[in-house]
Amino acid sequence: MTSKDYVVLMQKILHYIEDGVHVIDKDGNTIVYNRAMAELEGMKKEDVLNKPLLEVFRSLDSETSTLLKVMESGKSIKNKKQVYLNMDGKEITTINTTVPLTINGEQFGALEIAKDITKIKKLSDIIFDLQREMSTPDVSIKNKIKKYTFDNILGQSPEFKHALNMAKKSAKNRASVLIYGETGTGKELFAQSIHYASDRANKPFIAQNCAAIPESLLEGILFGTSKGAFTGSIDRPGIFEEANGGTILLDEINSMPVDLQAKLLRVLQEGYVRRIGATKDIPIDVRVIATTNQDPIDAVESQKIRKDLYYRLNVISINIPPLRERKEDIILLTNHFIKKYNDVLNKDIWMISEKSKEVLLQHSWQGNVRELENTIYGAMSMIEDEHVLNHQYLNILNLNKKLNKEKIDINMNNTLDETLKNIEITFLKKALYRNNNNITKAASDLGIKRQTLQHKMKKYGIK
Template sequence: MNTKDYIKLMQNILHYIEDGIHVIDNEGNTVVYNKAMAELEQMKETDVLNKNLLDIFNGLNEETSTLLKVLNSGHIIKDKKQTYLNKYKNEITTVNTTIPVIDNGKTLGAIEISKNITKMKELSEEILTLHREKSNPKKIIQNKIKKYTFENIIGESETFKKAVSLAKRASKTPAPVFIYGKTGTGKELFSQSIHYEGVRKNKPFIAQNCAALPESLLEGILFGTEKGGFTGAISRPGLFEQANKGTLLLDEINSMPVELQAKLLRVLQEGYIRRIGGIKDIPIDVRIIATTNEEPTKLLKENKLRKDLYYRLNVISIYIPSLNEREDDIILLADYFIKKYNSKLDKNVKKIDKEAKRSLLNYKWHGNIRELENTIYSAISMLDYEDTISVENLNIDINNCEDVQNNLNISNEKCLDELLKEIEVDFITRALISNEKNITKSAKQLGIKRQTLQHKIKKYNI
């Protein structure tokens, strides 16, 4: 196979790759440009193939183009954010990994693998705008944004009351707080309560989920950007500036890339931030509340959380027990949610029958309080004139994990493959419920790749 045929074959194969692929030769001419890259850059393949890069993309040069930089330097550029104009003057924002093609010490070309974050960039700007509106007291009153206090925290079990007591004491200090609790246990409710019961209660409370955005966008959202810092950048304050004198909640901080954790640590130590592309140091006074849904010791062992950052944040440590650890509170919470949704749905449900209570107590609440609330909400929604929730009204799989184990021991009618399928479907269904059908979070909880989970969902028609 000659070189021309090989390139054509690669072009055909790479059409089925989800990420954008752009390959240039040592003169800057495009030799491979797949379908995903064409869609990402809003161009046609014929616009780019066999043409020089600088003739196609307005405004790019040997300094601003990652492909040409790598071609000239021979060094890899990893996860680089890039904003540029396509042939039709449309602004494109990508995150690129660019790799030189080297043979016997000679650079033959460069390969760029791109992810489209144009929509994500627009979303990040919307997020900053919304945060800025929420941190404005007049906007808060106008939009009637819900504020949670300790009065909204329901529970009588000893381990839970211990967590609440510690949180109340934490509200009286300016120290950083580190909260660990499984998904759905109420970490943000605790965080808001600490803020709104403290001396900063009249100052901004801003929450950001660190798992929601890639590093390149998260950094700009946290620290802000300065016009000219990179192509397309505008001057915009980040969340630290917006939360000044108040509280910043960093949810799922373990999802923050380690490199960004180092920058966060420096901000906490020095007390000032510098916007991306800026030269001015901006002093900030922000109380940090960090949360995680995984055990801190496990995160430290797996290097998902920097030890120095953890010790800086873990001045006050709060563990929120899962619902399965506070079984005495299950019916108490269920009754609370009945009152809540009676009011919202104009219903008159008065009680839960004995069999339904037994099911609620025996169920394994992997989604914790959030899953329990959704279960009661669903049950009340489906009732017409009845005043009692029965087991038939509960939208839960009462065959919990212990029941599956029992089936393994006593069933002689099913083959191993059938039993394994039932167990797999059960665990996948529970993960999807507890994570509100979020594929990425469910895959993380199950310890499998996102693509693998999607395949299994399709395979089992879940």
Template sequence: MQSKKIIMVILQKILQSIDEGVHVLDNEGKTILYNEAMADLEGMETEDVMDKDLLEVFTTLNHETSTLLRVLKTEKPIYNQSQTYLNNKGKKITTINTTIPLYYMNDKIGALEIAKNITKMQSLSEEIMRLQQQLIPNKATKSGEIKKYTFEDLKGRSQSFYDALKVARRAANTSSSVLIYGETGTGKELFAQSIHYQSPRRNKPFIAQNCAALPESLLEGILFGTTKGSFTGAIDRPGLFEQANGGTILLDEINSMGLQLQVKLLRVLQEGYVRRIGGLKDVPIDVRIIATTNEPPMETIEGGQLRKDLYYRLNVVNIHIPALRDRKDDILFLTEFFINKYNHQLDKDVWMLSESMQKHFNNYMWPGNIRELENLIEGAMNIIQDEHILKEEHFPHYIFEHTNKREPQVRGFIDTAEMGLNEMLETVEQQLIEGSLKRFNGNISKAASNLGIKRQTLQHKLKKYKL
């Protein structure tokens, strides 16, 4: 008996300390558990809710709009349901709720709801949709509000870059789906826009959506639209697929999209129509999909982030944009391009990098790729005064910390006389990683494969050893 009391005390402490709101009703619809997080969310005092009928306290709800009462009646669980209502202070809040019936010895004893506050996220998503709608050109306005990138904006002369560009140019002549893989900062959206603006769809909308920017429940409404009455506060609003009809939609970081939403996206690709959330009508669409991933596609499949069937649907045309460290011929070429660009924008007269900086640039690993290179040049151009050559003093020190290290070596003998076992193992591991990175010119995927570990594991170890 004493152990049961201890367990109950522990459970009460846990429920009162978690961030998610917890609300439990008995079979009569009265509250028997209501934690502090739920009270804060709904603007209530716990004592005003406990042991009272739900509809007596929340007068804006009814048996249909309350997920708790609906589950209590139907005994069917509801997972990740969006709900918008007025709390006791008259403030509109939006939550994501999971609601399940509770049983004891096969008898229903009540219903449990766990709620997460997404009011701010909901407002943000609505603002994003409103702004995106404004950016879509119509017959009455000219589509010059956002920067359009074409193949002429893609700069490089290395063979690997040229190969990617050649595939992209050919893809522009079709309407097939495209999957672009490239690390962060390699220019995936520039490639996607270039394909669109050289395609027969060039005069139709191009809409980009980052799949990692919003939770799945909100992203679904943004992509597919909502129907009035589908949940409290919902209005009739077309999603991005309807808005992009006839044009192209870019789904950036597709591997960050939830698996349930990936199933719905697959259905759109297969059947050519969308259905708004809560709607019954199928809306036919003609949209080309370009998707991007910043991790190797097969690794995301093996890791469970990307469905294999969706991958094969998207990967009709595959484009791999090489990392800047694998485009050594392009580093100084792009540096000169960015110097000229910011000479014009900042009214400067810079000619080049110093010889020592050229060596640093060629030895640096460029984890942020072309975006990092451009940002570094822009920063240096803001600092330099009346000089004509960019030198070490114009750049952050971390570049030199990475490039001034000794060449990694894998030694055949390690003096372990004063080493503990853990230190010795870490020393060997670090040397093996350095040697593998050197062998594959800094290519993390190839080095990880050579070491027999996952890419994510190698990235973690690189941070650990500050390599």
């Protein structure tokens, strides 16, 4: 098989790969250009193959083209953001990994694998603009933004009252706060309440979900960009600058890439931010509230959160208990949501039936308060002329019903060791279920150490 045959074969194989693949030879001519890359750039393969790269992509040059840079330097470029124009002038934004191709130590070309993030970049720009509006001093815009305060938080259980009391105390100082709670427990509600009860209430409050944006874009959103940092970049402040004097909520901090956590730690320690591609440090005064839906200790041990960042954020720790651990609040919250959606849906519900109360109290509420609110909203949407919320309108699906009813397997044909093993596995699974897979709490329920529980989970293949 000739080298030309290899190229044809490679082209056919790469046709089925979802990421864009572009290969040039040592003269800068395209020799491989797969379907995904053609779709990404809005090009036809025949307009690109066997043609000089810079003739096709006229917005690039030897400095801005990662393929030509790698061809010249012989060094790989990983996860590089690139913004350029295709043949029709359409702006394309990609994350590229580009590597030199060599045979017997001699470089003959360069290969680039590209992921299209054009839509994600547009979304991040929209998010940034919205966040900018939220921090603007324009009163007419601010009045449209929903603000939560401690008056919006309802709960009577001792554990919940403790969390609420910690939050109210934290509003009186400027220390960093780490809020832990499962999805739907109201972490952002707590964070906003802390901000609006503090001496920063008249300054910006900006929330950023760390799981929603890729690392390459998240860094720019947090710290800003400088013109020339990458092709197409502009001078733009990040949300740390926009929130100066106020508060930033970093939601799902355990989803932030570890490399970016190191840069965040430096900003928190030094009180300065530096835009991507800039050399100037900009002083900032921002209070950080971080949230995590994973037990912080587990997140540190699994290296989802850097240990040094954890200690920097966890100055004040607030643990919001899940709804299944605050049963006394379920009916209280239900009545609140009935009142709320009576107004929203123009209904006239007076009460809930006893059977409805029983169903609500027995449910596991894996989605917590958010799930309860959506359940009441859905039920009230179906009611027409009735004044009582009856259980048949409650659309509740217990995803763990089978586990709840799981019985210990005692088979007289099994050996004693096998029977004891089955009993232990059942106890472990039920403890993990009751605590929503929180290893620390499950181990406490079982009266064993976390390490012991982790060892047994690994031993029995429990995930």
